[in-house]
Amino acid sequence: MDSSAAALAARAAPDHRRLHRMNVFLFLIALASWWELGFRQGGELGAGQHLNLTVAATILVLARLAASAVEALAYTLWWRTRGARLPYARFLVALVALSLVDRFAQGMATLAGRAPALAPWLAPVAGLQLLKDRWPGAEPGLWVAFGSLGLLTLARIAITAWLQSAGTGRRLRGPLLVTTLAWLATRVALWWAMDLFRGMSPLR
Amino acid sequence: MKRATGALRDWHLAGWAGWALVGAALAALGWLWHLDRTRVWQTPGLGAPLALVCAATADSSAGTWLVAVNPDCPHCLQALARLAARPRRGLRVGALIVDTPRRPGAATLAALGAAPVWWDARGDWRRRWGHRIYGEVLCFDPRGRYLRTRFAD
Numbered sequence: 262m263d264s265s266a267a268a269l270a271a272r273a274a275p276d277h278r279r280l281h282r283m284n285v286f287l288f289l290i291a292l293a294s295w296w297e298l299g300f301r302q303g304g305e306l307g308a309g310q311h312l313n314l315t316v317a318a319t320i321l322v323l324a325r326l327a328a329s330a331v332e333a334l335a336y337t338l339w340w341r342t343r344g345a346r347l348p349y350a351r352f353l354v355a356l357v358a359l360s361l362v363d364r365f366a367q368g369m370a371t372l373a374g375r376a377p378a379l380a381p382w383l384a385p386v387a388g389l390q391l392l393k394d395r396w397p398g399a400e401p402g403l404w405v406a407f408g409s410l411g412l413l414t415l416a417r418i419a420i421t422a423w424l425q426s427a428g429t430g431r432r433l434r435g436p437l438l439v440t441t442l443a444w445l446a447t448r449v450a451l452w453w454a455m456d457l458f459r460g461m462s463p464l465r
Numbered sequence: 466m467k468r469a470t471g472a473l474r475d476w477h478l479a480g481w482a483g484w485a486l487v488g489a490a491l492a493a494l495g496w497l498w499h500l501d502r503t504r505v506w507q508t509p510g511l512g513a514p515l516a517l518v519c520a521a522t523a524d525s526s527a528g529t530w531l532v533a534v535n536p537d538c539p540h541c542l543q544a545l546a547r548l549a550a551r552p553r554r555g556l557r558v559g560a561l562i563v564d565t566p567r568r569p570g571a572a573t574l575a576a577l578g579a580a581p582v583w584w585d586a587r588g589d590w591r592r593r594w595g596h597r598i599y600g601e602v603l604c605f606d607p608r609g610r611y612l613r614t615r616f617a618d
Contacts, residue, residue: 338480338483339480339484341476341480342476342477342480342481342484344477446491449491449495450491450494453494453495453497453498454494456498456501456502457494457497457498457501458597458598459597459598460501460591460595460596460597460598461506461594461595461596461597461614462596462597462598462601462614463598463601463614463615463616464598464616465616
């Protein structure tokens with residue numbers, strides 16, 4: 262390593278530490294945010310009658326953490342098979358922090374539910390599902406799978422790819438392709454699974 | 466050094482095998498989905514082979530709505546109770562007991578209230594009609610012909 266490369270690496274290290282500290286902070290906010298959502302939605306669904314609301318909210322947070330853990334593991338293993346190391350714990354923390362984007366999209370969906378006139382304006386950002394009522398003939402499984410597609414989802418895919426690029430030192434193109442394909446594959450799997458779950462029964 | 470190279474190769478092989486498994490699972494799911502969606506399902510009907518296990522006099526001049534109920538599912542019972550609590554002129558609201566191989570007893574019928582109750586003894590709701598979600602509402606016209614299925618409110 263020559264002196265200029267060493268100087269660049271030395272400068273990059275504090276940046277990485279700063280980014281990680283910010284991610285840890287956002288991670289904690291994301292956990293609190295999902296917990297609050299679980300508590301509120303549990304109350305709306307009447308979970309208090311059969312299940313303690315705190316337990317319902319904790320289950321939602323744990324499920325969210327588990328989903329992020331599996332996602333982080335999949336990417337880490339993928340890059341390992343490609344001969345690159347992606348630090349698992351840091352990536353997981355960043356992914357959970359990034360879930361605040363989903364939370365923001367949910368907030369916009371709630372807003373569109375209260376003010377339907379805003380739905381056409383919010384849909385390009387928060388997801389096509391806000392326009393579901395305008396296309397009643399569309400397959401319900403497709404709505405479940407691809408209804409979240411919007412600018413926020415695209416941003417989430419791009420940031421997930423950038424995190425992998427920064428973590429592995431690879432160029433952005435590869436992680437972007439992998440992340441996009443992973444998103445598409447999981448959405449198609451969700452579409453098929455929902456259709457198998459419902460059969461000929463309707464979905465809300 | 467050789468051992469390290471061998472371990473790396475093993476790791477790569479295991480990784481690719483894992484991804485191949487994921488791909489195979491996705492392909493299998495797609496195949497199942499294709500079979501399920503291209504299968505020709507029977508249209509639901511109000512008559513045989515459904516057995517009317519609890520008759521109740523009710524006006525059905527505007528049709529019949531049947532809530533698919535599994536007696537062990539409290540949500541189905543709530544869906545039926547909610548629908549029955551909002552009577553509409555000429556519309557008969559009843560229960561279709563599904564996924565229950567044994568003939569429903571008096572206690573089960575009592576839990577369903579005063580609604581007329583049909584029993585899907587052969588499991589046609591799931592196996593021949595292709596329906597799978599409890600609490601859904603099957604709508605029939607006054608002659609008992611199937612119209613559509615809607616989800617419970």
